[in-house]
Amino acid sequence: MKNYSYIHEKLSPHLWRIIDHTGVCCYLVVGTEKACLLDTTNGLGDIREYVQGLTSRPVFVILTHAHLDHMGSTGLFDEVYMNLEDLPVYDYKTSTEHRLYDAQNRLKLQVSDISELPPVYNKEFRPLIDGQCFELGEITIQMISVKGHTPGMMCALLKEERIAIFGDACGVAVMLMDQFSSNVSEYRESLLHLKEYEEQYDVVYRNHGTFTSPKELLDNVIECCDLVLAGKDDHVSFQVYGHDLFLCHKLKPGTQERMDGKEGNLLYLPEKVK
Numbered sequence: 053m054k055n056y057s058y059i060h061e062k063l064s065p066h067l068w069r070i071i072d073h074t075g076v077c078c079y080l081v082v083g084t085e086k087a088c089l090l091d092t093t094n095g096l097g098d099i100r101e102y103v104q105g106l107t108s109r110p111v112f113v114i115l116t117h118a119h120l121d122h123m124g125s126t127g128l129f130d131e132v133y134m135n136l137e138d139l140p141v142y143d144y145k146t147s148t149e150h151r152l153y154d155a156q157n158r159l160k161l162q163v164s165d166i167s168e169l170p171p172v173y174n175k176e177f178r179p180l181i182d183g184q185c186f187e188l189g190e191i192t193i194q195m196i197s198v199k200g201h202t203p204g205m206m207c208a209l210l211k212e213e214r215i216a217i218f219g220d221a222c223g224v225a226v227m228l229m230d231q232f233s234s235n236v237s238e239y240r241e242s243l244l245h246l247k248e249y250e251e252q253y254d255v256v257y258r259n260h261g262t263f264t265s266p267k268e269l270l271d272n273v274i275e276c277c278d279l280v281l282a283g284k285d286d287h288v289s290f291q292v293y294g295h296d297l298f299l300c301h302k303l304k305p306g307t308q309e310r311m312d313g314k315e316g317n318l319l320y321l322p323e324k325v326k
């Protein structure tokens with residue numbers, strides 16, 4: 053397979069963003085003793101070698117959740133943490149059938165055998181739990197459980213730098229899209245848990261699109277949940293990757309922007325509201 057390349061940008065003294073050729077990013081946190089790669093993107097290039105070009109510290113991986121665009125090439129690493137609530141998602145997403153479907157349809161790759169795809173992690177995951185802290189030397193990562201998009205979805209808080217990485221947990225168009233996703237009322241509870249940390253960060257980063265959001269994003273998505281639960285959302289029919297979903301807020305034609313200009317939207321299954 054062609055060796056796809058990455059680009060990166062330094063965001064703060066301890067944080068790098070690494071972007072793959074599809075526009076998905078992951079984050080590298082470098083302390084004085086260790087480095088942590090938060091997700092690995094689609095992993096179609098040698099992400100391990102790329103990271104070694106940015107830091108000489110030993111690197112371990114934390115997966116925020118078990119979706120293929122966040123965990124490609126995880127098999128190149130020896131130490132990988134994941135919330136074990138995402139194991140059923142991991143097993144489903146890494147099945148031969150799903151990986152080939154994803155590669156051919158989402159990534160538009162001409163592949164006929166999974167041996168041509170980036171290696172997935174086949175050792176035992178190290179467990180990741182709500183509130184767990186990782187001391188890397190002068191920078192600490194605290195992981196926060198925000199169940200919804202997947203059952204084991206985690207956000208990361210870089211404590212000394214007051215940065216929150218929401219990942220796919222809360223964003224411009226949060227997807228509660230399949231059998232593994234929470235219903236809207238359970239997801240709302242998760243967002244209220246994330247809100248308990250709100251005084252501890254000033255910056256919000258994500259892994260798709262513009263990568264950066266205003267802090268109001270969290271309140272805006274909580275409001276989306278409230279509207280859906282009250283049956284007062286715009287309830288726009290919306291298809292994504294073969295899932296028949298509903299969108300909370302109408303979009304300006306041809307854009308991902310809400311009509312009212314605010315950021316934060318919710319895609320949900322009609323049968324998984326309450």
Ligand SMILES: [Zn+2]
Nearest residue numbers: 117119201220
């Ligand atoms: Zn995801």
